[in-house]
Amino acid sequence: MDLKKTIRTLKRELDAMTAIQTFIAYAFLLVFLIAPLVLMVGQAFVYQGGTSFRWFVDLLSSPEYVSFTSRGGRLFEVRRGVMYLWGHDYGILLNSLLVAFFVTVFCSIIGVVAAMLMGRYRFPGKGIFRVLLLIPLLATPFVNAYIIGKLFNPRGGLINYLLVDLLHILPWRLDIDGLVGVILAQTLSYYPIIFLNVLASLNNIDPSVEEMAENLGARGLRLFRTITLPLFLPGLAAGAIIVFIFSLEDLGAPIGFTGARANPLSRKLVSYQVYSSFAEALTGSFSPKIAALAVIILFIAVAGFLIIRRYVNLRTYAMLSKGGRWSPRLRTPSVKTRVAIILSLLFLVTLASMPQIGTVILATSNWAISGTLPTKATGQYLGTLISDSDVTRAIVNSLLYSGAAVVITVLVGASIAYVVARRDIPGRSVLDILATIPVAVPGIALAVGYFLLFSSKMFRGSILDPLLDPALLMVFAYSIRRLPFTTRAVSAGLAQVDKSLEESSMNLGADRPTTFFKVVLPLIIGHILGGAILSFVYSMSEVSTSVTLGALREDRVPITFFISQIVYGVAAVGSVSIGAALCVLLMAVQITAMAISNYILKQKVAFLGV
């Protein structure tokens, strides 16, 4: 009876269109997400033909990966007038976790403070700060870390020149490098993720909830601790886990710092290890030990993500409010406090947008070779974007890959969003999770999985074989990695389209496909375009799979790979300023995209968070 009913339901719900949508979604996720990762996990357990934990035991017991005593490094050490801030080497795996931990903590502190200031106080210039605080979201991969390394160089770094030589504020020069450098670079680029999440939660708190507590006598810190904090904690948790994962998989900072300073400590990270092993991969073999390393961070990231997602779902308090005022509580503090607020935000914004400002300066002047300050403006580097055929090819490649990825991710993402929101078929919650999980899958793990699967016997010699041509794989990697953006954007659109709009169409005789194309699609097209633009932007600046799979064939390299080679100092074109010029191009694309989706599509697509 129940089986019969299930079959009947399935027959009704699974009309041709739903069947195709579901099939495409599952097939795509299976081939380009699940299979590669499963194969990678499998490989990590292969030892001398059998199954074994050998590689994991190896990794966890070798001091090179896990060490409880420092294997070198300097922290707060002053020598000959220089204070060294490098951090200590506790083994590659622990380093990665420690870096990710500190980045998350620092981002949380900065993000929460900034959100509290922006969300609870009135002060002059707030509108400008709202924009300035988001500057770090403009991706300038590799170059950002390079610039921080350059600014904090004890020999001629601008910051040291200002603080020590010019203003005599500090008694010694600062040398920020190694793991501390990575932490600084990542903190400055990731804090907006937490800032935005917390700010959104803060704005979502019904003011009367806080007023009620004050009315009952709670004030200041107590109010914050008992009411405000618990209410924005889910937002904080959602942002924090993303920052943790991003830090864990980041390649930009280690490669950028290596390029700036060549301190080996900045390379003692899991992401870098996996990355560098792709050099051997060119020969067609891949060490299972590296697969095991990738599996470990994949596991940590996905587990962390799922746990937080659960917690956030459980704790997203619906704000029930009947009437009353519904504008956030804004206080106007004393003049002194206002000045303090503005100064501290100014400090943060200046520090955090150094990479972006520096990138522009680097791209338009001779700063790369002039020492402390640039001495001459030049358009020659921006000129190479069109004159140098290698550079142009990288740009064209990136545009093509990202364009193709957007088409795929929109088709799949829109299908998934529609099926999950509207069709009652078994397994749709699985689909929902699968479409979200790529946020948590470290790009380098995906790259390893792709390499293992598609260079295997099954695909050898096919158009998907990365050793033959990695272009298609990059397209699929981009579309998988950006799938959560489109799916969420379309879901948000569908949530605004009342189900009865579709039902009334079917009631008037339109079948499901007709209803979809005539009623649903026109209503969510703005959201679809918004999601598409976002996916495009983030595909253009994608790093992890670009610098790994992209390395496999010279004429297929995308922009980010090209930048990494330049910054690392191994590219033939030479000057890091060309890398900066490419970053300027990326920033321009991002700003244009944001402007289009904000002002033309009127979409404020929330793009980061669980």
Added chain:
Amino acid sequence: MVKVELKGVTKRFGDVLAAGDVSLQIEDGEFFTFLGPSGCGKTTTMRMIAGLEYPDEGRVFFDGEDVTNLPSFRRNTGMVFQNYALWPHMKVFENVAYGLRIRKVDGAGLKKRVDDALELVHLGGMGDRFPSQLSGGQQQRVALARVMVINPSVLLLDEPLSNLDAKLRVEMREEIKELQRELGITTIYVTHDQEEAMAVSDRVAIQNHGVIRQVGTPSEIYSFPRDVFIATFIGRGAILEGIASLSDGGPRVDLGGFTVDGVDTASAVGDGDRAACVMRPESFSVTEPGEPSNRLDGVVEWSSFIGPYREVKFNVGGTTLLVDVPPETETPVGGSLTVYIPVRRTIVLPWDEVK
């Protein structure tokens, strides 16, 4: 136009019974209304007729043909949604033309039919507007025109007036009724407003917790409620609890301070049973009627002038009743008053705690 039949239709959402073994026949051309408190399953029952929801058990027939598993777009029903569900991205004309385009009507024929439909609901010349540029009442008419234009075999209206203000509600319900009479279309109507249901329907079905409690014409249901739930849900007045004793004339109920004779409309009250006694305020008169009646002597507790009548709270032997008397009647608080109620208007039902 068709005859709609439900046979043993049952629908559950988890533990909630939204339709419990509903069996009904709705005649060709009839104006049939589902009435019941919020959440009782009216919408669900209607959606199963429209094919937007499928029953767990039972069958749905249109003119004897089993349509239980037919998808909505094959049923040719015209449903007006509670929130109108107008497509915001289409102009009024396109909204109304939609069903015709699906049916491959185009050109001059299409334009004429759409214009006629708009004319029918007094919206001629509004075709160029977007739904957001219309008032609530106008949107409601567009929703109506949109389904009328396809000549549906059944018209389904789910609380079509609930978003309108009181005055417009009365106007629109008269218009709908008028239209229905003119076209003779089988119409199924859902509402939780009893006055609305009474005013427009040929027959009414009262639903509670998914189950149909009574089907009948408005006056049948009003005058002869089958159980306490219906008596409470429809009309005004107190429901009094007492003990019944049976004589040849009919049941007599001891209400504590006094007794009344009544009629057992459900034929379910036994000798010595706990019984409920329903006396509508407007059934009372101050002069003795020319038929068998109960005479009640009591004291005025409170009275208020309503307009066409005066509403009096009336205490008989410790029990309070609500009684309507002619507006000119003198009813000083604390004064004594005698009223009469015909036996055939004194309804005796088996006692039941209303849930």
